[in-house]
Amino acid sequence: MSDAQTASSPAVSDAVIDVRDVHYAVDGRPIFSGLDIQARRGLITAVMGPSGTGKTTLLRLITGQIYADRGLVSVFGRDVGALGGTELYAMRQRMGMLFQNGALLTDIDVFENVAFPVREHTDLPEPLIRKLVLTKLEAVGLRGAAHLMPGELSGGMARRVALARAIVMDPEVLIYDEPFVGLDPISLGVILRLVKQMNDVLQITSVVVSHDVQEISSIADYSYLLSEGRVVAAGTPAELARSDSATVRQFMTGAADGPVRFHYPAVDYAAELLETSR
Amino acid sequence: MRANRSLEIGTGLFVLLGLAALLFLSMQLPANGLKFSFNKPAGYLVTAQFDNIGGLKVGAPVRMAGVRIGQVTRIDFDTNTERAKVWLRIAAQFNQIPMDSSASIDTEGILGAQYVSISPGGMPTYLKNGSQIIQTQSALVLENLINKFFANFANKSSPQSSGAGAKEHK
């Protein structure tokens, strides 16, 4: 805890997830070079950024599936990189995660999917499991779909079932990986409302990784904008909207060209045309 | 729960079938004395005693003039006569085999599967359940034959009889 406090960014004593000066590279290609992100208790923290900025990698660092080359990732005040197998699993039991496509287990039905973590981690009697699962399914509005197989669900429904599964163990932290991608406007609205509701009603600390700026800005308490392996802007959505940084402006407004170039690096256009016509 | 039930039953059937097959292979196949009863032969039992049955096995056929008429069902050692006692089950339709027929143990093919061959006699009374074939001829054991052959060969080539010949060499 003490070494986490010494870092430069504004000290927040209620940070549940604390990422400090993290460096991470794959095959020598740097993904993160000095990343700082804090998720404070009970708030919705948004992590935004163009595709390919390693947003999913960040989630894997937080859940301890991969380890930082340098820097500190701490969750619940403990260094994730230093946790042993059992402690890591204990930490993960306090978290819930929603995957981009739901990641429901395809060989069991909706009810069993939601019951899965309960059965794996507790010895609760069957009637209690039933009540618990139905409550969570009711919360996402899919109690009626309990008997369906994952293959029979639409994308939005699958994500809602996955949400029910993520909250069935009453986690303290919920992590969302691109929850709005590929949804129709109605499903998107439903998910958006649910994310907000989980946060408000259950007081769950939420981290939402997304590039849907408009949607996430409407519910986030605090936002980080990533680009090229580091945070280029941070603040409340309102602050980011007022920012005069060119990168922030381009991302927030969705302009085709800006600091993030429209054109992939190439030799001079005219020169290449002349060359090929030779 | 219904799906679970059928799954468990299916798995159970499969495992039992597999275990039965394993048991059959490891216990029944290599062991002697197993009866594969496909066409359980109705018929009558007769016995025959042999000095030496060679490699005769339970299940070996009983033939008359080359035709299969039954099979060997049991082989035992008779402590009174000190001979091998063989039970033959003869199919019911062959019910006119003369009482004085003789039985011999013959060899079939080059690899030597042995069978019981019955040569008919001439009596007007016939073998029936529990009869014994008196006249028998033992199996020809190849090693004995070869030994005999060489013994004879040695006797003929030496001038005296074998006993004297052995002495003379001293």
Add this chain to the structure above:
Amino acid sequence: MSAASKAGVMELVRKTGLTGLFFLRLLRACIPALARPRLIIAQIYNAGARSLIIIMLSGLFTGMVLGLQGYDLLNRFGATEALGTAAALALLKELGPVLTALLFAGRAGTALTSEIGLMRATDQLTAMEVMAVDPMRYVAAPRFLGGLIAVPLLTAVFNVIGLYGAQLIGVQLMGVDHGIFWAQTQSALALKDVTEGIVKSVVFGAVVSLIAVNEGYHAEPTAEGVGLATTRTVVASSVMTLLLDYVLTAAFM
């Protein structure tokens, strides 16, 4: 040695090492997995019971061919009474374990690989990790154990059906004596011959299941990657089965 073949050899060594390490992890995961017999039962059903029809059919026809070919061959030496022995030895020691392993690799091994590969591609394995459920224990180990149990049982079924197939042709069609067929088989077979077949089938079951689970677990999480992994399962299982068959046969000599 060219640079390309050198890299190829290194890659092979690396993959062998990877598979070996995976095998150790798998074995370790098998112990807690035994506490969940229900998962293993489901996999015995998937891998074993659902392969039963193809195994029985293949066994029957293999036995019938043995009956025909064996009769033809032995007839040239006037030794057709040895047909049962020949068929039994060929089935129990070689054809049963090998053909069952190859069929199992094609029928159940590919299904295992693509199933696990798809679970990888759709983040199901990662989801389990994050839910603090070890996918080695929940997914890999039960499938490995299921295959390990199923293959020897399937082999035994194959052998028995094959023997009756040979009997069908030899005795019913070609007129070898029924009693001689079985009597000769029994007297010529030693328990060692049966043991050899069982040991082979257990080893093949372990190897094919290990390869199938390993390929699925490490498949590239794309449709193409899963397809390639499935192909590799068939190729690697077949080669390993035949290679180990030689090694085991030599060991039993």
